[in-house]
Amino acid sequence: MDMKATAPSERTRVRRVAERAGYEREQLNAIVDAAHVCHVAFTDERGTHCIPTACWREGDHLYIHGSNGSRLIKQAASGMQICVTITHLDGLVLARSAFHHSMNYRSAIIYGVCERVPDEQKPAVLRAFMETIARGRSREARPGNPKELAATTVLRIALDEFACKTRTGGPKDDEEDMNLPVWAGVLPLELAPRPAVPDASYDHVPDYVANWR
Amino acid sequence: MDMKATAPSERTRVRRVAERAGYEREQLNAIVDAAHVCHVAFTDERGTHCIPTACWREGDHLYIHGSNGSRLIKQAASGMQICVTITHLDGLVLARSAFHHSMNYRSAIIYGVCERVPDEQKPAVLRAFMETIARGRSREARPGNPKELAATTVLRIALDEFACKTRTGGPKDDEEDMNLPVWAGVLPLELAPRPAVPDASYDHVPDYVANWR
Numbered sequence: 336m337d338m339k340a341t342a343p344s345e346r347t348r349v350r351r352v353a354e355r356a357g358y359e360r361e362q363l364n365a366i367v368d369a370a371h372v373c374h375v376a377f378t379d380e381r382g383t384h385c386i387p388t389a390c391w392r393e394g395d396h397l398y399i400h401g402s403n404g405s406r407l408i409k410q411a412a413s414g415m416q417i418c419v420t421i422t423h424l425d426g427l428v429l430a431r432s433a434f435h436h437s438m439n440y441r442s443a444i445i446y447g448v449c450e451r452v453p454d455e456q457k458p459a460v461l462r463a464f465m466e467t468i469a470r471g472r473s474r475e476a477r478p479g480n481p482k483e484l485a486a487t488t489v490l491r492i493a494l495d496e497f498a499c500k501t502r503t504g505g506p507k508d509d510e511e512d513m514n515l516p517v518w519a520g521v522l523p524l525e526l527a528p529r530p531a532v533p534d535a536s537y538d539h540v541p542d543y544v545a546n547w548r
Numbered sequence: 549m550d551m552k553a554t555a556p557s558e559r560t561r562v563r564r565v566a567e568r569a570g571y572e573r574e575q576l577n578a579i580v581d582a583a584h585v586c587h588v589a590f591t592d593e594r595g596t597h598c599i600p601t602a603c604w605r606e607g608d609h610l611y612i613h614g615s616n617g618s619r620l621i622k623q624a625a626s627g628m629q630i631c632v633t634i635t636h637l638d639g640l641v642l643a644r645s646a647f648h649h650s651m652n653y654r655s656a657i658i659y660g661v662c663e664r665v666p667d668e669q670k671p672a673v674l675r676a677f678m679e680t681i682a683r684g685r686s687r688e689a690r691p692g693n694p695k696e697l698a699a700t701t702v703l704r705i706a707l708d709e710f711a712c713k714t715r716t717g718g719p720k721d722d723e724e725d726m727n728l729p730v731w732a733g734v735l736p737l738e739l740a741p742r743p744a745v746p747d748a749s750y751d752h753v754p755d756y757v758a759n760w761r
Contacts, residue, residue, distance in 0.1 A: 346594040351618050371651065371737075372637050376589035376598035381559040385589035385598055387635040387655050405564050422600040424585050424739065427681055429757075433674065433689045434696040436681070438584065442600050461646065468640055468649070475730050476646045483647040505747045517688050518753060520746040522760050524584075526637065529736035534718045537731050544642075547735050 346446060347498040357499040366421055366443040366499060367392045371468070375399065376418040377410045384410075390419070391467045396491040397445060398452070398460060408488045411449045419445040419492060426523035430506035431515045439502050439521060446496040452489035460489055469543040559659060560711040570712040579634055579656040579712060580605045584681070588612065589631040590623045597623075603632070604680045609704040610658060611665070611673060621701045624662045632658040632705060639736040643719035644728045652715050652734060659709040665702035673702055682756040 342348035342358050349356030357363075373390040376383060386407045388399050397419060401408040411417050425439040452460050461484075462473040479487070506519045528548040533540075555561035555571050562569030570576075586603040589596060599620045601612050610632060614621040624630050638652040665673050674697075675686040692700070719732045741761045746753075 346597075351615060371640065372635060372653070374587040374589075374598050374633055374635065376587075376596045376631070378591050378596045382629045382659065383589045383591045383596055383631050384559075385587050385631040385633040385657065387633060387653070389651060402564060416595045418589070418596050418598040420587055420598040420600060422585060422587065426742075426745075427584065429682065429685065429689070431690060432692075432696075433678060433686070434692050434700075436678065436689070438602060440585070440600070444598065446595065465646055465649065469642065469735075472642065473646070476642070476649070477644060477725055477728055477730070479645075479647045483645075487647075505745065512690055515690055516752070517690070518746065518750050518757055519748065520744055520757070522682075522744050522757065523742035524739050525742050526737050527740035529639075529738050531733055531735050532639075532718065533731065533733040535732065539729070539731065541731050544731055544733070544735065 342498055343496045344446070347444065347496055349498050349500055355500050355502055357501065358497070360494065362499045363443050363494060363497055364392065366423065366441050367397055369423060370421045373397070373399070374420045375407060375411060376420070377407070377415060379410055390421070391464045393460065393463050395494050397494060398464065398489060398491045400461070400464070400487055400489040403486055403488050408490065411490050412451055412488060414448055416446065416448055417492065423526070424524055425503070426521045428506050428521050429519055431508045431512040431517045431519045435506055435508050437502060437506070439504070441499070441501045443497060443499045445492060445494060447492045449490040449492050452491055454484070457484050457487065457489050469541070471541060471543065475541065555711055556709050557659070560657065560709055562711050562713055568713050568715055570714065571710070573707065575712045576656050576707060576710055577605065579636065579654050580610055582636060583634045586610070586612070587633045588620060588624060589633070590620070590628060592623055603634070604677045606673065606676050608707050610707060611677065611702060611704045613674070613677070613700055613702040616699055616701050621703065624703050625664055625701060627661055629659065629661055630705065636739070637737055638716070639734045641719050641734050642732055644721045644725040644730045644732045648719055648721050650715060650719070652717070654712070654714045656710060656712045658705060658707060660705045662703040662705050665704055670697050670700065670702050682754070684754060684756065688754065
C-alpha cells in the first residue's frame with residue numbers, strides 16, 4: 336500500500352501501530368465506497384453520542400441524510416465538529432499466543448464540519464446515493480416528490496482531515512512461540528449478499544437483483 | 549419482539565421511528581454477542597472522536613481492551629462519559645419510491661463511564677474474550693505472560709443506559725405506489741465466514757477452524 340508519511344492533522348496522526356496508518360485519498364475512497372453505513376460521533380448538552388447512519392461518497396465529500404427532525408441531522412447541521420468512522424471487519428487473526436490475537440480490518444476516520452446540501456442539489460445527490468446502492472435504480476424507483484425532498488436534509492463533510500488504518504495478513508507471533516503446537520491463521524469475514532427477498536412477484540428483475548449473489 | 553415502552557434515560561429515548569426502538573436487556577445482549585467490533589465515541593481537548601475496537605460481553609458489562617498507551621483506552625479509563633455503538637447491517641431495502649428506501653439493521657447504543665478491570669481479574673476476563681472468538685481456544689493458545697498482561701488495559705461499561713434500534717422486513721411503500729412497475733424487496737447482507745487461511749500446515753485443526761464455514 337502506498338502511504339503518506341504525514342497525517343493531515345495532529346488528531347488524525349495514528350500513534351498505535353503507526354505502520355497500519357494511511358493518509359492517502361485513494362485508500363480513503365476505497366474504504367468509504369465499500370461502506371453502506373458509517374458511525375457519526377458528536378457532542379451536545381446530553382453528552383457524546385455515536386449514531387450509525389447510511390453514507391455515500393461523491394467526489395471529495397462523504398454524504399449523510401435524514402429526516403429534518405433527526406437529532407443527528409440537526410446537530411451535524413449546526414456546524415459543530417463531528418467525527419465519521421467507517422469500519423470493515425475482514426477477519427479474526429488467531430495467533431499462537433493469546434496476546435497477539437488480532438483482527439484484520441479497513442477503517443477510516445474523518446473529522447470536520449458538515450455543510451448542508453442546497454435544496455436545488457438534493458435531487459441529484461440523492462440520485463447518486465441510490466446509484467451507489469443499485470446501479471440503474473434511480474431511473475426506476477419513483478423519485479422523491481417536493482414534500483419528501485423538503486422533509487429530507489442532506490449533509491456533506493469534506494474528505495480533508497482523515498486517517499485510514501488497516502490490518503491485513505496472518506498472525507505476527509513472537510519468534511519463541513513459532514513452534515507451539517497451536518493452529519494459527521486467519522478466519523476471514525466478509526459482508527456477503529444473501530438471496531434477494533422480493534416483496535411481490537415481478538416480470539422484470541433488474542440486473543442488480545439478478546446478480547445480487 | 550418484546551419491547552419495553554420506556555427508555556432508561558432521556559438521551560436513550562429513540563425519537564425517530566420510535567417503533568423500531570427496544571430497551572430490553574435480552575435484545576441488547578443478542579446484538580452485543582453477535583458483534584466482534586464496536587465504535588466508541590469520546591471527547592477530549594482535540595474534539596469528538598469515534599474509534600472502532602474489539603468488544604465482548606460478560607454478564608452485565610461490555611468489555612474493551614487495548615494497550616495502556618492507546619488514546620482511546622486512556623481517555624475511556626479517565627472516567628469520562630463515552631458512547632459505545634454496535635451496528636449489524638442486515639440488508640438493503642428497495643422500495644417502489646426513492647424516499648422509502650431503507651436498510652435492515654440491528655443496532656445498540658450504550659452510554660456510560662468505563663471502569664478498569666483489576667489486574668487480578670484480567671486473565672479470566674481475557675480468557676472469556678478469547679472464548680467468544682473461538683470456543684476452546686483459551687486452552688490452546690499460549691496465555692498472556694505477566695509483561696503482556698501488564699501492558700494491557702481492560703475496561704468495562706455497565707449495560708444500564710442503552711437503546712436498541714432495529715429494522716426488519718420488506719419495504720413500506722405508500723399505498724398509491726404499490727402498483728408501480730418497480731422491483732421492490734430486500735437485498736440481504738450477512739457478515740459471513742470465508743475459508744480459513746492457515747499460517748502453516750497443521751496436524752490438528754480445531755473445531756472452530758474446521759467448522760468456520
